[in-house]
Amino acid sequence: MIGRRGAALAAMAAATLSLMAQPAAQAPAPGAAAAGAITVGGDVTKPLSLSADDLKAMPRTTVTVSEEGREIKYDGVLVGEVLKRAGAPLGRDMGGQAVASYVLAKAKDGYQVVFSLPELDPAFTSNDIIIADTIDGKPLFDYQGPFRLVAPHDKRGARSIRMLQSLDLVRLRK
Amino acid sequence: MRLLAIGVALVSAAIARAQTPVPWVWPSIPSNFARPRVPADNPMTVEKVSLGRHLFYDTRLSGNRTQSCATCHEQARAFTDGKGRAVGSTGAVHPRGAMSLVNVAYAASLTWANPSQTRLEDQALVPMFGDHPVELGLAQPGSAMLAALRRVDVYQRLMPRAFPGDADPFTVANVTRAIAAFERTIVSARSSYDRYHYDRDDSAISAEAKRGEQLFFSQPLSCFRCHNGFNFSGATDFAGRREGGSPEYHNTGLYNLAGALSYPPDNTGVYEVSRRPDDVGRFKAPTLRNIAVTGPYMHDGSIATLSEVLDHYAAGGRTVVQGPNRGVGHDNPNKSPIVRGFPLTADQKRDLVAFLEALTDVEALGDSRFANPWLASSQEDRWR
Numbered sequence: 001m002i003g004r005r006g007a008a009l010a011a012m013a014a015a016t017l018s019l020m021a022q023p024a025a026q027a028p029a030p031g032a033a034a035a036g037a038i039t040v041g042g043d044v045t046k047p048l049s050l051s052a053d054d055l056k057a058m059p060r061t062t063v064t065v066s067e068e069g070r071e072i073k074y075d076g077v078l079v080g081e082v083l084k085r086a087g088a089p090l091g092r093d094m095g096g097q098a099v100a101s102y103v104l105a106k107a108k109d110g111y112q113v114v115f116s117l118p119e120l121d122p123a124f125t126s127n128d129i130i131i132a133d134t135i136d137g138k139p140l141f142d143y144q145g146p147f148r149l150v151a152p153h154d155k156r157g158a159r160s161i162r163m164l165q166s167l168d169l170v171r172l173r174k
Numbered sequence: 175m176r177l178l179a180i181g182v183a184l185v186s187a188a189i190a191r192a193q194t195p196v197p198w199v200w201p202s203i204p205s206n207f208a209r210p211r212v213p214a215d216n217p218m219t220v221e222k223v224s225l226g227r228h229l230f231y232d233t234r235l236s237g238n239r240t241q242s243c244a245t246c247h248e249q250a251r252a253f254t255d256g257k258g259r260a261v262g263s264t265g266a267v268h269p270r271g272a273m274s275l276v277n278v279a280y281a282a283s284l285t286w287a288n289p290s291q292t293r294l295e296d297q298a299l300v301p302m303f304g305d306h307p308v309e310l311g312l313a314q315p316g317s318a319m320l321a322a323l324r325r326v327d328v329y330q331r332l333m334p335r336a337f338p339g340d341a342d343p344f345t346v347a348n349v350t351r352a353i354a355a356f357e358r359t360i361v362s363a364r365s366s367y368d369r370y371h372y373d374r375d376d377s378a379i380s381a382e383a384k385r386g387e388q389l390f391f392s393q394p395l396s397c398f399r400c401h402n403g404f405n406f407s408g409a410t411d412f413a414g415r416r417e418g419g420s421p422e423y424h425n426t427g428l429y430n431l432a433g434a435l436s437y438p439p440d441n442t443g444v445y446e447v448s449r450r451p452d453d454v455g456r457f458k459a460p461t462l463r464n465i466a467v468t469g470p471y472m473h474d475g476s477i478a479t480l481s482e483v484l485d486h487y488a489a490g491g492r493t494v495v496q497g498p499n500r501g502v503g504h505d506n507p508n509k510s511p512i513v514r515g516f517p518l519t520a521d522q523k524r525d526l527v528a529f530l531e532a533l534t535d536v537e538a539l540g541d542s543r544f545a546n547p548w549l550a551s552s553q554e555d556r557w558r
Binding site for chain 2: 068069070107109110111138141142143162
């Protein structure tokens with residue numbers, strides 16, 4: 001577990017949107033969220049589809065964010081860990097042309113956000129951006145989950161995309 | 175002699191305790207819910223809240239003794255009045271409806287369309303003394319009202335206890351401080367939705383309401399972008415927030431009149447204050463907590479039901495087909511880009527209404543601490 005209280009305080013310092021107030025998906029059938037999966041594709045060498053159980057079995061990271069006067073813990077897997085398993089150029093491979101890469105995250109309702117690849121690489125930054133599957137030890141709410149990308153250092157919550165469905169790596173220079 | 179000295183000391187201590195205001199704590203706010211921010215110059219005390227509650231329900235605060243604050247802010251209606259447009263003590267009709275006071279302590283700005291109104295203490299002066307329109311209709315500078323209050327035993331007890339440092343606590347400023355303090359106690363945090371969301375009681379709301387929640391927070395509908403945060407409203411503020419929320423106002427395409435002003439001339443929104451053309455039709459997104467009991471809706475009560483409100487947003491603006499306000503709201507030049515319209519089936523509309531109904535806080539609407547203290551059923555508060 002990586003307690004990121006400092007990050008939480010930084011987020012609280014300038015938060016103008018609650019993480020609760022993020023775009024989400026159209027209403028699926030009840031229970032459909034639990035059967036979700038995340039696909040990892042684009043310019044990766046080993047495209048993946050990760051189920052909820054797959055994520056549970058991976059190394060876990062907890063981040064704490066401040067929402068409207070209270071602290072909330074999200075638990076999940078570093079996005080960098082998932083990208084590494086998909087063969088994205090991270091760690092020693094992060095450099096040169098690989099720096100000119102970004103990850104497009106898409107939600108079930110069509111909402112999209114972008115992260116540069118270096119800001120998702122644990123070897124490059126201490127900003128622990130995770131794919132969360134629990135909130136305060138419980139499954140995410142239907143309108144959030146089953147997976148939510150949580151960027152605790154962002155001052156606004158707009159990139160903490162709810163109902164995450166896919167991550168696509170785009171390498172601008174190859 | 176020694177016993178006498180001890181007795182005197184005990185009595186003195188008791189008097190000192192009686193004269194020291196007791197800090198207010200919010201019994202109705204769960205531990206994981208935001209606390210209101212309290213102005214440094216108007217700390218919350220039990221005595222001040224009690225005084226404010228009596229004043230809030232007192233018709234001596236209107237010029238002709240026919241209305242109190244509670245006339246237009248009824249607890250059972252989440253402190254609204256069921257009217258599309260409020261009616262003042264002299265019969266003057268307000269261009270806008272009485273806003274809910276539930277969770278008003280969290281509002282970063284007050285009223286439908288005045289960004290400069292940010293303090294409850296200041297806002298209270300508007301209904302008391304305003305003449306455009308006349309609401310409570312008190313005469314400036316309030317001397318007659320204060321004289322009337324002085325003649326009441328309850329206030330002879332409450333005023334000095336609420337403001338113990340004042341040589342003469344009977345001032346208009348203290349009246350507004352006390353009313354503001356009472357208003358800050360009116361917190362709604364125990365709706366079915368809160369039990370679901372904060373207590374993780376998955377059975378607290380229906381499957382329909384959960385589907386409605388997902389629609390509410392979905393990208394195509396984007397309801398949450400204006401009604402955001404824990405209060406489902408425009409900008410909020412609370413204790414500990416490093417940056418206060420900035421007031422936000424939106425033109426939702428409710429009207430699109432021909433001519434220079436696209437909204438009815440008596441109700442132009444922030445434009446009335448700013449005189450900026452792009453502010454025509456911009457109003458605050460009110461809290462959706464208890465929205466099911468606060469109809470009719472919109473700033474002027476021109477939509478009767480929540481279902482019809484959803485029709486307005488699904489259409490990306492209302493079309494008024496006849497009369498002086500006819501026009502296609504969808505095409506209003508100032509309309510918020512968020513109000514684009516969206517497809518909505520009958521089932522989805524029912525789900526959304528179920529979600530909105532889950533925001534009703536029955537406990538707050540019946541909480542005796544917010545009720546009329548002058549009624550026989552609320553005598554417990556009269557000792558103060």
